[in-house]
Amino acid sequence: MTDVLDRIAAYKREDVAARKTATSQTAIEALAATASAPRGFRAALERVGEETGRPALIAEIKKASPSKGLIRPDFDPPVLARAYEAGGAACLSVLTDGPSFQGDDAYLGLARDATSLPCLRKDFLVDPWQVAESRALGADCILIILAMIDDTLAAELLSEAERFGMDALIETHDEAEMARACALGGDLVGVNNRSLRTFEVDLETTERLSMLSPVRALLVAESGIFTPDDVARVSAAHAQAILVGESLMRQADVETATRQLLAA
Numbered sequence: 001m002t003d004v005l006d007r008i009a010a011y012k013r014e015d016v017a018a019r020k021t022a023t024s025q026t027a028i029e030a031l032a033a034t035a036s037a038p039r040g041f042r043a044a045l046e047r048v049g050e051e052t053g054r055p056a057l058i059a060e061i062k063k064a065s066p067s068k069g070l071i072r073p074d075f076d077p078p079v080l081a082r083a084y085e086a087g088g089a090a091c092l093s094v095l096t097d098g099p100s101f102q103g104d105d106a107y108l109g110l111a112r113d114a115t116s117l118p119c120l121r122k123d124f125l126v127d128p129w130q131v132a133e134s135r136a137l138g139a140d141c142i143l144i145i146l147a148m149i150d151d152t153l154a155a156e157l158l159s160e161a162e163r164f165g166m167d168a169l170i171e172t173h174d175e176a177e178m179a180r181a182c183a184l185g186g187d188l189v190g191v192n193n194r195s196l197r198t199f200e201v202d203l204e205t206t207e208r209l210s211m212l213s214p215v216r217a218l219l220v221a222e223s224g225i226f227t228p229d230d231v232a233r234v235s236a237a238h239a240q241a242i243l244v245g246e247s248l249m250r251q252a253d254v255e256t257a258t259r260q261l262l263a264a
């Protein structure tokens with residue numbers, strides 16, 4: 001049986017091929033040019049981190065996941081986005097992948113228009129065309145999952161993000177991927193504590209990889225963060241930002257839960 005990443009990569013390639021037939025590179029770039037100007041994603045993380053002396057929060061709008069199934073039944077992106085902003089999030093992450101996460105491209109603009117926060121388009125990028133598409137959808141930052149692509153494509157995605165004035169979060173899972181991130185030269189690097197192959201979560205991943213991250217990179221601890229103690233733990237491991245979805249999405253009162261997670 002092929003694992004989940006291979007399965008996702010396969011349907012993404014098919015999906016992108018169809019989208020590219022419908023909308024050429026020139027056409028998608030024209031749409032990107034009319035999108036609302038990028039909000040500095042990395043800059044917001046840096047600023048909030050300095051102001052609070054704690055890791056800045058990237059709060060994720062996620063309805064479901066392959067490992068957990070349905071996470072949030074009453075799913076309303078603008079309402080959730082405003083609750084996150086009021087609770088103290090520095091940035092948002094919005095799942096747009098449909099088949100695995102019950103996301104939708106439209107959720108990105110809905111969440112972004114409801115707040116003043118910079119937004120990450122959380123999706124699986126397998127083609128540089130998707131970078132222009134992300135900007136056209138309003139994204140301020142894209143995600144580059146190294147486990148899914150080779151260095152040539154990763155470098156292309158990174159330079160396209162730069163060309164469109166967006167930030168790029170380079171996601172790593174192990175030492176080899178962290179070495180690749182260093183060679184790529186990105187300035188925003190994530191450590192995903194969840195293996196995208198086995199779904200197992202371990203905050204030790206951040207502790208192990210943080211010291212290997214590029215010197216100039218802002219480090220984001222991703223996944224499996226549930227309590228203020230978890231935040232303190234990854235903060236002690238030098239994470240300057242955290243990416244949190246499930247633990248906040250499961251709370252009835254998202255604003256209060258967000259504030260409590262960030263309380264020192």
Ligand SMILES: O=P(O)(O)OC[C@@H](O)[C@@H](O)c1c[nH]c2ccccc12
Binds near residue numbers: 060145223225
């Ligand atoms: O819900 P969690 O455990 O707080 O995790 C959020 C985020 O890190 C996770 O959704 C994620 C991190 N990298 C990804 C790549 C694709 C899809 C999802 C993800």
